[in-house]
Structure formats: structure tokens, C-alpha cells
Amino acid sequence: MREAAFVKQNKEKWIAFEKAITLNSEISPDHLADHYIQLTNDLAYAQTYYPESKTLQYLNSLASQTHQKIYKNRKETKNRIVSFWKYEFPTFFYRYQKTLFFAFLIFAVATAVGSISALNDDSFVRLIMGDEYVNKTLNNIDKGDPTAIYKSGSEIGTFLGITINNIRVAFLAFAFGVITSVGTAYILFSNGVMLGAFFTFFYNRDLLFVASKNIWLHGAIEISVIVVAGCAGLVMGNSILFPKTYSRRVSFLKGAKDGLKIVVSTIPFFIIAGFIEGFITRYSNMPTWLAMSIIFSSFALIIFYYIIYPITLNKRHAPQKN
Numbered sequence: 001m002r003e004a005a006f007v008k009q010n011k012e013k014w015i016a017f018e019k020a021i022t023l024n025s026e027i028s029p030d031h032l033a034d035h036y037i038q039l040t041n042d043l044a045y046a047q048t049y050y051p052e053s054k055t056l057q058y059l060n061s062l063a064s065q066t067h068q069k070i071y072k073n074r075k076e077t078k079n080r081i082v083s084f085w086k087y088e089f090p091t092f093f094y095r096y097q098k099t100l101f102f103a104f105l106i107f108a109v110a111t112a113v114g115s116i117s118a119l120n121d122d123s124f125v126r127l128i129m130g131d132e133y134v135n136k137t138l139n140n141i142d143k144g145d146p147t148a149i150y151k152s153g154s155e156i157g158t159f160l161g162i163t164i165n166n167i168r169v170a171f172l173a174f175a176f177g178v179i180t181s182v183g184t185a186y187i188l189f190s191n192g193v194m195l196g197a198f199f200t201f202f203y204n205r206d207l208l209f210v211a212s213k214n215i216w217l218h219g220a221i222e223i224s225v226i227v228v229a230g231c232a233g234l235v236m237g238n239s240i241l242f243p244k245t246y247s248r249r250v251s252f253l254k255g256a257k258d259g260l261k262i263v264v265s266t267i268p269f270f271i272i273a274g275f276i277e278g279f280i281t282r283y284s285n286m287p288t289w290l291a292m293s294i295i296f297s298s299f300a301l302i303i304f305y306y307i308i309y310p311i312t313l314n315k316r317h318a319p320q321k322n
Contacts, residue, residue, distance in 0.1 A: 003050045010042055014062065021065050036066045037254065041246060087313070089265050094310040096235055096262065103230040106185050110192025117193070118200035128197045137201070146207050147214040151282040159278025166222055166270040170229035174263040177233030177255075180240050184233025191226055213291045214284045218277035220298035225266040225273070228306060232262035269302070 001009075017035050043059040050056055117124045126134050133149075140148040153161075169191070176183030202211035239255020240248065280286075280294070 001049070003053060003055055006045070006050070007055055013038070014042075014059075017066075018062055021062070032066070036063070037250075038245070039063050039066060041250060085265065085268070089261065090305065090310040091313050092258075092261065093265070093306065094314045096231060096258070097307060097310065099234050099238070100228065100231040100306065103184075103188060103227050103234055106188045107192040107227050107230065110189040111196040113189075114193035114196025114198075115200045116196075118197040118204070122204065125197050125201045128194050129201070134201070141205060141207065145284065146202065146205075146211055147281075147284055150214065150277065151284070155278050155282070157278075158282075159274045162218075162277045163271055163274030166226070166273060167267060169226060170232075170263055170266050170270065173226065173229040174232040174236065174259055177236035177259060178240075179237075181234050181237030184230055184237050187233070188227070188230040191223075195223065213288060213295075214281055216295045217281045217291060217298075218273045220295050221269050221276070221302060222273040224299070224302040225269045228266050228269075228302075229263050232259040232266075235259040235262060272298075 017039065020035075039059065040063060043056070043063050046053065046056040046059050114124075114128065118128075136149055137146065140146055145151075150158075152158075169187075173184055173187040173191075176187050199208060199212065199215075202208050236252070236255040236259035239251045239258075243251035246254065276294070276298075
């Protein structure tokens with residue numbers, strides 16, 4: 001690419017960023033870091049193809065100003081972890097809400113496929129859930145306690161085992177993004193099919209409400225954040241498939257970093273879900289109003305943190321138009 005074409009292609013972006021830096025406009029740390037990455041990519045390109053040019057001098061100067069601003073405004077606080085979940089992550093995640101929607105869509109379609117398959121073929125549940133689980137559940141149904149399987153084991157043991165397993169599944173959904181978005185889509189799809197088959201199994205026995213009331217106690221958070229973890233994998237997978245203006249390597253590294261940040265955000269929620277499953281789900285005789293309150297509060301927490309709160313924060317910190 002000729003230097004004139006390179007400048008024309010990126011001029012508006014550089015000027016807008018220069019104004020934001022020199023006029024001390026309010027810009028989030030994540031957006032500042034993203035601009036800095038783009039700027040250093042442009043700088044590397046100019047160093048390779050336009051050495052000793054005015055374009056290279058300009059980009060060097062702009063990169064230097066940006067670097068100083070990043071480290072000048074960097075504040076290490078004692079509440080760094082709190083700050084991450086309270087401000088840094090929700091602000092950052094706003095840009096990936098569309099990806100979250102696609103992760104949810106894949107999971108929802110898979111759930112419908114699992115449900116329809118189980119409705120038309122009762123043996124499908126055994127194929128998906130395994131004979132041991134199905135036989136135990138049928139035995140529990142005969143005893144009048146369909147969800148007794150969630151009462152087995154110690155409370156602490158169940159809490160730790162479920163939490164560790166859920167975190168493993170989340171990181172698996174993320175890690176499969178390394179073979180592009182198809183890998184993560186497979187993990188989301190398989191979990192969705194399992195969910196659909198699972199609830200249809202109880203529906204076929206007129207126990208859907210009873211099972212849902214108990215299972216969604218922990219499932220509201222657990223299943224929701226598996227979708228979020230799927231979003232993390234899609235972010236990494238998409239970075240390979242759609243590098244945009246970055247080189248594929250740089251795009252992948254950026255996607256992997258962003259995806260990892262998303263999947264790490266799910267850990268506290270998996271701990272909450274594990275706690276509910278270990279200590280609360282086993283009390284299936286609790287009042288319906290209490291169970292429903294926990295379920296709807298759990299869904300509200302996830303919707304607020306991953307959808308409403310990021311939108312609110314970004315509106316609050318968006319540059320004001322004249």
C-alpha cells in the first residue's frame with residue numbers, strides 16, 4: 001500500500017484519537033488500550049514500509065503520548081479485584097453483548113432440538129444422559145422424590161464438586177474457541193441438547209413443574225454463565241476467523257485475552273451456583289414462593305450484570321456530543 005493511501009485510510013482514526021488524548025477527553029481504560037494496540041500496529045506497519053517518513057514520526061509521537069497517558073492514569077488500589085468486577089469488566093463486556101446473544105441463540109436452538117428429540121423418542125434421553133442417571137431418576141420418581149439425586153452426598157462435598165466441574169466446563173467452552181467458533185458452538189450445542197432432553201424427560205412424566213422448581217434453583221445461574229463462557233469462546237474463535245485490520249496472530253492474541261477475561265468473570269457466579277446446589281437445592285420441600293424468589297433473583301442478577309449494567313456504565317461514560 002502506498003503511503004498516501006495508508007494515511008488516507010487511517011487519518012480520521014488517528015486525528016480522533018489524538019484529540020481524545022490531548023484534550024483529556026473522558027475515555028475508558030479498555031478503549032484507551034484498544035486504541036493503543038491499533039496504533040502500535042499502524043506504527044509497526046509504517047516502520048516496515050515507510051521508514052524515515054513524516055507518517056512514522058507522527059505515529060511515534062502519538063504512541064508515546066498514549067503510553068504516557070496509560071501509565072499516568074494507572075491507579076493501583078487495594079480494591080483491584082472489586083474494581084475489576086464492579087467497573088472494569090462490565091465496561092469492557094459491553095462490546096461483546098452481541099456475541100453473547102449469538103451464544104444464547106445457539107444454546108436455545110440446541111435446547112429445542114434436545115426437547116423435540118426427547119418428545120419423539122424416549123430412548124433419546126438415555127443416549128444423552130446415560131442409563132445410570134435415567135434409572136436412578138426413575139427409581140426416585142417411584143419413591144415420590146424426582147430430584148432426590150441432588151440430595152446425595154455431603155453439602156460441602158457437593159458444593160466443591162459441582163463448582164469445580166462447572167468451572168471446568170466453562171473453561172472447556174472457552175478453550176474450544178482455539179479451533180475457531182465452531183469448537184465453542186459444539187460445546188454450547190451439546191449442553192443445550194442435554195438441557196432440552198433433561199426437562200422433556202420430566203415433562204413426559206407430568207413432573208416438569210416439580211423438577212423445574214428444584215433444578216432451576218442452581219440452574220438459573222449455572223446454565224446462564226455456561227452461555228457466557230460460550231460467549232468467551234466465540235470471542236476467541238471469531239478473532240481467528242475475522243481478524244479485521246489486525247494480522248491473524250495479533251487478532252488471536254487479542255481475542256484470547258478478551259475471552260479469558262470474560263470466562264474469569266463467571267467464576268464467582270459458578271461459586272454461587274455451587275453453593276445453592278450444595279446447600280439449598282436439596283431442600284425440595286421449601287415453599288414454592290421461596291424457590292421462585294431464588295430462581296427469579298438469580299436470573300435477574302445475571303441479566304443485570306451482563307446486559308443492563310454494562311449498557312448503563314457505557315451510557316454514563318460515553319463522550320457527550322456538542
